[in-house]
Each structure stands twice: as structure tokens, then as C-alpha cells.
Amino acid sequence: MEALLEVKDLKKHFPVSNHIPFKKSTQSVKAVDGVNFKVYPGETLGIVGESGCGKSTMARLVNQLIKPTSGEVNFKKKNLIEMDARTLRATRKKIQMIFQDPYASLDPRLKIGELIAEPLVIHNVGNKESRRERVEELLETVGLNKRYAARYPHEFSGGQRQRINIARALALHPELVICDEPVSALDVSVQAQVINLLKKLQKEFNLTYIFISHDLNVVRYMCDRIAVMYLGKIVEIGTYEEIYSNPRHPYTKALFSAIPKENPFEEKERIILKGQVPSPLNPPSGCSFHERCPFAVDICKTTVPKVVTPENTHQVSCHLIN
Numbered sequence: 571m572e573a574l575l576e577v578k579d580l581k582k583h584f585p586v587s588n589h590i591p592f593k594k595s596t597q598s599v600k601a602v603d604g605v606n607f608k609v610y611p612g613e614t615l616g617i618v619g620e621s622g623c624g625k626s627t628m629a630r631l632v633n634q635l636i637k638p639t640s641g642e643v644n645f646k647k648k649n650l651i652e653m654d655a656r657t658l659r660a661t662r663k664k665i666q667m668i669f670q671d672p673y674a675s676l677d678p679r680l681k682i683g684e685l686i687a688e689p690l691v692i693h694n695v696g697n698k699e700s701r702r703e704r705v706e707e708l709l710e711t712v713g714l715n716k717r718y719a720a721r722y723p724h725e726f727s728g729g730q731r732q733r734i735n736i737a738r739a740l741a742l743h744p745e746l747v748i749c750d751e752p753v754s755a756l757d758v759s760v761q762a763q764v765i766n767l768l769k770k771l772q773k774e775f776n777l778t779y780i781f782i783s784h785d786l787n788v789v790r791y792m793c794d795r796i797a798v799m800y801l802g803k804i805v806e807i808g809t810y811e812e813i814y815s816n817p818r819h820p821y822t823k824a825l826f827s828a829i830p831k832e833n834p835f836e837e838k839e840r841i842i843l844k845g846q847v848p849s850p851l852n853p854p855s856g857c858s859f860h861e862r863c864p865f866a867v868d869i870c871k872t873t874v875p876k877v878v879t880p881e882n883t884h885q886v887s888c889h890l891i892n
């Protein structure tokens with residue numbers, strides 16, 4: 571199957587001031603540092619990792635909300651980074667985002683109807699009447715009453731606001747939706763409703779999702795494939811079964827050892843990691859995980875591990891795996 575999205579060697583390095591006048595800083599924060607992955611039509615690719623590992627920066631790079639330092643973001647084989655402004659604008663209609671905080675992402679001065687219609691207005695779609703009809707249809711699609719169009723964001727709960735954000739993201743008939751921690755700010759009981767809604771909409775509109783989360787239980791429920799990020803790099807990627815049942819990278823093993831198994835009688839060893847995630851300003855040499863890795867050997871300190879493919883769809887970067 572052909573990929574809908576293919577990201578190649580994507581990097582985002584933010585320059586850091588050295589506080590020396592007239593001298594250009596050579597230091598940078600390597601927020602995303604050479605990431606490769608594909609997303610196939612109709613699937614959900616989960617991106618997991620601790621906070622600060624570059625997940626959100628990557629989401630914004632894919633949607634071109636920020637410009638990368640280098641690399642490619644190919645949507646249907648066309649590189650967004652090389653597109654002229656007009657083509658990019660048209661392409662971005664097909665790639666929408668849902669953000670974490672449903673409270674911050676809706677302008678409190680606008681009515682719900684105006685908020686949902688905004689992408690249609692920006693992209694010059696339809697007239698006032700057709701937009702009103704589309705807003706009502708979208709509200710019903712996300713399980714809200716169409717009369718809510720006349721109300722303001724403060725009148726709604728977190729879960730309802732996230733539904734409004736989802737309606738807004740769907741307004742332009744996207745193909746790829748990037749969900750950046752879409753339920754992390756919600757109560758657990760509401761999380762399940764929003765997740766179920768996202769799944770239902772995926773089927774109904776044949777959507778492809780990139781689903782970013784630090785919550786492995788949510789990811790387990792939602793994703794077909796999973797990419798594990800550490801310090802701006804993907805250290806392991808594979809199908810849901812490969813990552814949950816047979817994690818190969820020591821970091822993935824540690825992450826997943828912290829969540830309970832579906833079968834409580836299955837033996838599981840908890841791996842506790844030493845220390846904190848190091849600063850992306852001065853990431854460790856070699857394998858950037860070596861300072862915390864319980865299995866590190868000498869070569870890990872000096873040489874960046876290559877990507878290997880132990881199984882068909884499974885890729886890992888670790889010197890111990892070949």
C-alpha cells in the first residue's frame with residue numbers, strides 16, 4: 571500500500587543564544603533530530619514518549635505550523651516543504667490538527683458556529699447559508715446539538731469543547747488528522763467518550779490519524795502502529811502487537827514495563843530507568859539513551875546505532891539488536 575504521508579530525515583534544531591554580542595551561537599536544541607516514518611491510509615500511528623522528547627514539535631512540522639531545519643514531509647508523494655504558498659494552502663486543508671487543551675484552543679469571544687465555520691471562511695468555501703448548514707451537520711456528527719452553534723465556549727465542558735475542536739478539524743474534509751494529546755486534559759470518564767468518537771469518525775470518513783500521547787493505555791486502545799520517541803529520534807516503530815508483546819529497544823521495554831499486562835498472570839519484570847531525560851541542548855554522544863540504559867556497552871557511548879529491521883514491519887535503533 572502506498573503511504574499517505576512519508577517523513578524523511580526530518581530535523582528541527584532551535585538555535586540557542588550564547589549571550590556573546592556579535593558572535594553567532596553554534597549551539598542548538600535538537601528537538602527533532604532525523605526522524606523517518608510513513609503513515610498509511612486509514613490507519614492510526616501512535617507516537618509515544620516522555621514529555622520533551624519532540625512529539626509536539628514533530629506534529630507541528632508535519633502540519634507546517636513551523637518550518638523544519640531540513641528533511642522532507644511528503645503528503646501523497648509531494649513534499650510540503652518545497653511547495654509554493656498556494657499549493658501548500660490547498661494541501662493543508664487535507665491535514666488538520668486537534669490540540670491538547672480544549673480550553674485554550676477556542677477563542678472565547680466567538681460563538682461555536684463561528685468557530686466551526688472559521689476554516690470554511692478562511693479557505694473561501696461556500697456561502698453564509700451553506701456554511702451554516704455545514705456547521706449544524708458537523709455539530710451532529712460529533713454528537714452535539716445543532717442549536718449549540720449560537721452559544722459561547724465558556725458554556726461547555728472540557729469534553730464538549732474537545733468535540734467542538736474535532737468538528738472544526740473536520741470542516742474541510744481532511745484526510746490526515748494529527749491529534750496531539752487530544753484527551754490528556756480531560757477526566758478519565760470523558761476520555762473514553764472522546765476516544766470512541768475519534769474511532770467512529772475514522773471509520774465514517776476514512777480518516778488517517780497520527781495520535782500523539784504519553785498515555786500508553788490510550789495508545790493501546792487507539793493505535794494500529796506505534797513509534798517510540800526519545801530525545802528527538804524514533805528509537806523503535808512497529809505494529810501494535812510488535813511493540814506491546816515484543817518490544818526490542820531497552821527504552822520501549824522500560825516504558826511498557828510500567829503498565830499492567832492484559833493477562834495479570836503473565837510474568838513481567840519492571841524496568842526502572844536511572845535519572846531523567848537529558849537536555850536536548852547537549853544530548854549524550856553515541857546512543858542518546860546510553861546514560862540511562864541498563865544494557866549499555868562501550869560502543870553505545872561513541873557510535874549512534876543504525877536502524878535495523880528484526881521483523882518485517884518492526885524497526886529498532888540499538889546496537890544489541892541485529
Ligand code: SF4
Pocket residue numbers: 819820821857858859860861863864865866867870875887888889890
Ligand atoms: Fe542501550 Fe546501547 Fe541499545 Fe542504546 S544502543 S539502547 S545504550 S544497548
Ligand code: MG
Pocket residue numbers: 625626751
Ligand atoms: Mg507535547
